[in-house]
Amino acid sequence: MKVPLFAALATTAILTCPAATYAQSDNLKTLKEFHITPPGEWPTVPQTGPQADKVRQILKKIKVPQGFHIELYALVPDARHMAVGPQGVVTIVGTRKSKVYAVTDRTRSGVGDEVKEFAPTLPKRLPNGPCFSKDGFLYIVEQNRILSYPAAEFFYESPDVAVGEVVPEGQLIPKEEESFNHTARQCRVGPDNKLYVELGQPYNVPPKEKLALYEKFGMGGIIRMNQDGKEREVYAMGMRNPTGMDFNPKDNSLWSNDNQVDGMGEDIPPGEMNRVEKKGENFGFPWYGGGHVRTNEYKDEEPPADVVFPEVEQVAHAADLGLTFYTGDMFPAEYKGAIFSTQHGSWNRTVPVGARVMVTFLKEDGHAAGPSKPFAEGWNDNGHYLGRPVDVEQYWDGSLLVSDDLVGAVYRIWYDGK
Template sequence: MTTTRQTCAAAAALASILSTIGPSNAQPVTLRGQDAFGDWQRDKPGTVRLIKPEDLPKPGATPSAANVSRVVARPDSTKPQVPPGFKVELFADGLSGPRIIRTAPNGDLFVAETRAGRIRILRAADGAPKPQISEVYASGLSHPFGIAFFPDGDDPHWVYVANTDSVVRFPYRSGDLTASGKPETVVAKLPTGGHSTRDIAFTPDGTRMLVSVGSEGNDGEGMGRPRGGLQSWSRAHALGAAWGAETNRAAVLAFDPDGKNQKIFATGIRNCVGLAIQPQTGTPWCSTNERDGFGDNLVPDYVTRVRENAFYGWPWFYIGGNEDPRHAGERPDLKDKVTVPDVLLQAHSASLGLSFYSGSSFPPEYRGDAFAAGHGSWNRAKRTGYKVVRIRLKEGVPTGEYEDFVTGFVINDSEVWGRPVGIAVAHDGALLVSEDGNGTIWRVSH
């Protein structure tokens, strides 16, 4: 026979469970400050994070961990997780390390199979769950990554490809499935070695071609001394290129569309892997990998607007005027010149591809927001990244918040099945996500 005491105890236990689960219509959880650091076990579509510069720990607050993930085959019936109201489907598989995806004006999807040295085209009708056509557009390339169409509009004449050592372009007519001519070298030489990815974008007026070039090393190990001393470097561009092995690296470079008139657009950006133009404002943005070796929660990766002539700190400072202890006392003159990035991500997320949502099939509040792909950590005791996040904007301006949008690529503390890289908005408004662990592309629709 159940006693009153037992009934009360059961009710209390149930209330405790319900308070943990929350009501079915609960608002998304927002994690702030150090609570936002977390790891993959706290990732869930809809979870919002806000990390500010004042939340950062001191260098070495935790040991620097080497925790490389092991990529395994995707378990049967396993697929990514997305927010309520969205659907995720396997769009393409069997690809060779698909990385950046770009949507041509006619809806064709250009995919960089970087390690294989080729660009592939996938063609799918609007709403189709699978591509009907898969063709190699061009091969024999040197670790191709960035892809851009020029000029802007419905009838581009060129497809630009950013190799690790050069920028080339192919003559293009809408609907081409294979390159209609040999590539023309536009930028004959980019710095090679170290971080190999090069992304590419054009300013809205079509007068400038932007190319991102990551650093050669982690923290400026090969920089040496500047020619003419510290002050000559500062006079040339207090915000300019580094020197030695880092000359014209850790930067966004600007060229004419034909590759002439090279300039530094912005620098101090350790590795701007994803480069995208915000449609609403025409402003370039970078998805950036920061330095390793300072512990689990330092230095945050970031997604940010990139201002011309701005300096983002690498390698002397990070996230504003925080001095890198490996470079203590070297450049005090630059401390107050550091631009603070807009959106700080969990450290070591390895933020790669970046795309702005310009479709109309997602709810209205998504339009104009950005999506960034986290390839996943190795320099963290508890892994993070391995997901796609939504960068929240308000009237075109980042709020500093980001939201877990596609998760579920991690199996356990040592194994993962997917490593997100590229993001594109399909012609029908779906979001496409590539991952190079198992060579798949996923389609997220609403």
């Protein structure tokens, strides 16, 4: 099947906000020096009313296994990737726009009591990817920089927060490679206390003359660095648009989703869930478009000899985004150590697929025991999306939080066996 490929275009469009341009350096400098910015409005997001009622009606259609339940946790506009604070006090929710939200469960009751913008005085650009270190440092990966927020879980109550530059603006990727495409970065702090960041590359399939540049910066792969930004290195390559990753606590292997090539047909190539065992592994893109399917553009080129093929092949074009290992005690024992992931839903299939939460069980040796299976589904209502899950993260009590950027909400999935 032939489809229009907006992703095939070389793009240099920069998503800048005029307000962000004039205030970016001034406010960042002010906050780095622990000074106060000019006061302004700081509204909260209403959590009651018609929108909340409509979301709850949608959730009645969502199917989860027996004994599990799904409910509205909070209304969060444009909710994308999330980071739950180590203390369980606040959940930080990124967006692909210009805002980050802080969701507070003050009574630890499993419901977001308050939702407000995080660090509203500091302009941001595509702040999609938040992650916490175990000692409470928050990192947010934007389109072309990384900022750190010490003790953000407790200092977010003020519009002004302490902030540091891990990677200054314009130094995460080359400025000329900034694009509207494949810029939803995500991060994790690994068992080695280093910061890992996924970097998509902007093309559907990149031209050959771009490969050396992308390999240098880790675009189309995963980079890692110290938490202060030093000792940056490319950790893994051969990915198209990696989004969603987590470390297996059993063996410290890094698992990552990768969204694969468009325009080759409705059912090929498969999406990928990759297992990264060590630094330097190559996962085959752009020679392979997903799984063992060769791309048209590189079918006559010799691929690297040491290509690592996916641990799990996912349904084509389902847009796998979030990924987390379950380590909690709330769910039945069979889920301990399993991977929960999300499928955002296809945009280029005549019969849409995805819009669901998946679960992948592992064998004792740490490899996948089989294909991913639907865990929560129903947002795909006969080809019409009632929601589009983005990320899944474990909450402090062992339940799961699931973000949805179509509805603008975060859901909570919990278990009581009833």
